[in-house]
Amino acid sequence: MTPEKPARKPQYLRIRDFILDGIREHRLLPGTRILPEVELAQQFGVSRMTVNKAVRDLAEAGVLVRHAGDGTYVAERKAESPLLGVSNIADEITSRGHEYRADVHFVRQESASDEVALRLGLKTGAPVFHSLIVHFEGDTPLQIEDRYLNPRWAADYLAQDFHTQTPGAYLMRTCPLSDVEHTVEAVLPEAEEQRLLHIPAGSPCLRVLRRTWSGKHLVSYARLLHPGKNYKLRSQTRVPR
Missing domain, CATH: 1.10.10.10 (Winged helix-like DNA-binding domain superfamily/Winged helix DNA-binding domain)
Structure with missing residues (x-):
């Protein structure tokens, strides 16, 4: 044959x-x-x-x-991040063969505003830790991370060097995350956000509002802003059979 x-x-x-x-x-x-x-x-x-x-x-x-x-x-490859999980942005960038760096604008303690207190389940005026960091892929700003934490669950947060590790990596190591809540919205950046992301007025952006828990404890609330032309969010879910 x-x-x-x-x-x-x-x-x-x-x-x-x-x-x-x-x-x-x-x-x-x-x-x-x-x-x-x-x-x-x-x-x-x-x-x-x-x-x-x-x-x-x-x-x-x-x-x-x-x-x-x-x-x-x-096509220019857009940075991509999982929507339904929490990943380390530094790892995402280096996995694409690019250089990661961070501009740490501040890491400090302050009093919680009405919004932050509501998001973290605290009283208005309660002490919170607040950090503002811009994450870069090469010379391109990829994300503004505006994060608040309950000091009770991240006591040494202010002592960390976030040039060498991201807040996300710190949290995954010190208080393992068990639950995540995401809200995604399309927004236009404010003037200061335009400056930090090196984008012109009217540039569409993606904003992710993220709250994370460790066990029963609500640990963190973050506002993550990405320039829409350089970023996309991905979700994959297994459908029960």
Whole structure:
């Protein structure tokens, strides 16, 4: 019996994989213009329609960006963070092969405002720890972290050096998190936020309001602001069968 020959990969998939390999192997970097469809068609000996399908599929997947009259480019990769969990932003950035750094604007004790007291389940005016940190990916500001903590559950917070560790990493180590509450909203940044994120007025942003518990204890309330053009949030949930 003659063994069956494996099915030949469709031509458009060969072109798609050629482009993906170029991106994975860093021959095609974010912002790089790929070959015009006419040239790809000649290179692979196929119709332009076949090339168009491969390019269209990659554009719909967010891998490529098409600009009418200008060409097709490798999309800038957005930073991505899990929506339903808590991750260390420093680890996210270094895992992408980029340099992480933090600008620590302040870490101090102050009296809780009405809003902060409500969020942390405290009385207005109760002492809270407050930190304001901007997290950078390379030279790009990626997140403003405006965080409040109940000092009872994080007594040595003010003594930490948040240039060398993030507040999230500190909390995961000292009071393991058991529950997380997220609220996500699209906002326009205020003037000071524009300055900290190096973005112009009117730039859309994503704001995550996050409260975290350790066991029965409400530990932290944070306002996390991300420039929308550089960031996205991801969620994956297993559906019961």
